[in-house]
Amino acid sequence: xxxFADSGKVHMDLFNKLIYPYHGAPNNNLIAGPGYGVDVALIxxxxxxxxxxxSDPLSWIPTLGLQESAWLSVHLxxxxxxxxxxxxxFAQLVLNLPESCTSSEFETYWMHVHQYCKEIGVxxxxxxxxxxAGMQSTLAGGGTMITVAKTDDLLLSKxxxxxxxxxxxxxxxxIASSILALSFPDLVRSKCGQETWKQAAALFYETSSLQAGxxxxxxxxxxxxxxxxxxxxxxxxxxxxxxxxxAMASGCGxxxxxxxxxxxxxxxxxxxxxxxxxxxxxGAGSMIMAVKPGREEELLLTLQQNNIKATxxxxxxxxxxxxxxxxxxxxxxxxxxxxxxxxxxxxxxxxNGWK
Numbered sequence: 001x002x003x004f005a006d007s008g009k010v011h012m013d014l015f016n017k018l019i020y021p022y023h024g025a026p027n028n029n030l031i032a033g034p035g036y037g038v039d040v041a042l043i044x045x046x047x048x049x050x051x052x053x054x055s056d057p058l059s060w061i062p063t064l065g066l067q068e069s070a071w072l073s074v075h076l077x078x079x080x081x082x083x084x085x086x087x088x089x090f091a092q093l094v095l096n097l098p099e100s101c102t103s104s105e106f107e108t109y110w111m112h113v114h115q116y117c118k119e120i121g122v123x124x125x126x127x128x129x130x131x132x133a134g135m136q137s138t139l140a141g142g143g144t145m146i147t148v149a150k151t152d153d154l155l156l157s158k159x160x161x162x163x164x165x166x167x168x169x170x171x172x173x174x175i176a177s178s179i180l181a182l183s184f185p186d187l188v189r190s191k192c193g194q195e196t197w198k199q200a201a202a203l204f205y206e207t208s209s210l211q212a213g214x215x216x217x218x219x220x221x222x223x224x225x226x227x228x229x230x231x232x233x234x235x236x237x238x239x240x241x242x243x244x245x246x247a248m249a250s251g252c253g254x255x256x257x258x259x260x261x262x263x264x265x266x267x268x269x270x271x272x273x274x275x276x277x278x279x280x281x282x283g284a285g286s287m288i289m290a291v292k293p294g295r296e297e298e299l300l301l302t303l304q305q306n307n308i309k310a311t312x313x314x315x316x317x318x319x320x321x322x323x324x325x326x327x328x329x330x331x332x333x334x335x336x337x338x339x340x341x342x343x344x345x346x347x348x349x350x351x352n353g354w355k
Contacts, residue, residue, distance in 0.1 A: 037245030038158050039080040050151040053144055054080035060140035063183040066105055070112035075208045076284055077145040078120055079233040082213025084154045090125050090146040091117060096132035097140050157232035158249035160290035164229055166314045167289040167299060169212045172239050172263040173278035174285040176342040177270040178204035186355040192269045199266035207285035209233050212308050219302055227295035234283035237337035241280060242288045244323055244334055253321035256314035276341040290316060
């Protein structure tokens with residue numbers, strides 16, 4: 001059996017062999033359950049409604065800050081729900097805090113969790129709060145975010161179809177670059193310059209993809225026709241990993257143009273400093289959208305009108321064509337995503353004592 005990765009999400013082979021076949025009792029109300037590249041489950045409710053649920057770890061990153069950790073805790077879950085094209089409504093949070101956490105630190109963290117949930121219309125319905133012995137992680141538990149909507153209005157990452165164009169919002173490596181810049185400011189300033197550090201740090205609060213997801217919902221509702229067929233937010237594995245997951249989940253192939261993948265100067269500089277591939281590292285804030293041919297300009301215009309950068313980078317194809325990318329004069333086949341290089345870069349910098 002495939003071994004666990006040293007850090008980050010489990011490998012696809014391990015997921016498919018161990019998790020996917022064994023998920024408890026069957027239930028006829030389950031529309032969509034566990035699946036590689038599928039972050040949202042759907043449960044059928046009466047009256048042609050469904051409940052969408054997603055779960056993610058909660059962040060606790062002292063080098064980053066407790067306010068910033070609260071932002072990630074809320075918005076990384078909201079990004080997953082946004083892939084349905086509907087807004088999140090409820091959250092259950094389980095906090096296993098480090099033993100060193102003080103009442104004052106927890107108050108700072110929790111007040112910001114409350115604030116960020118309130119801003120996006122999410123009601124916290126319950127959970128668990130406590131300390132965990134020996135906790136020395138940048139994660140402090142997990143949460144589940146929920147929304148209820150008409151079944152036909154909900155999208156999943158596995159709904160992409162051959163022929164759909166692939167649109168990427170914002171740019172690559174936003175969250176990886178911003179966390180590294182904020183966690184190791186002296187290093188980034190000295191090696192990349194003050195202006196690059198400022199640009200990278202400012203990307204942190206650009207790591208929500210909720211507005212992009214809701215724009216897709218508006219487009220689909222306006223003409224009562226799904227121009228956007230599927231979405232997947234960019235997390236571990238970056239833009240390339242997210243497109244690979246989306247293609248696999250949908251039973252499609254994909255064809256991409258590397259020179260069209262969006263990236264900013266600051267991300268390039270920070271990723272180069274930490275020796276990580278910007279297209280394959282965690283990239284929260286960016287959304288991958290599958291859009292029907294002939295509707296791509298409408299989607300790009302709507303996103304532009306909402307001040308969301310969007311780039312057409314390729315097209316989903318038949319599965320038999322594989323997942324390929326034009327890289328300068330070479331056509332390459334994309335491999336299954338491995339361990340996200342961000343994790344090793346972050347913890348190695350901590351180990352080196354970089355500031």
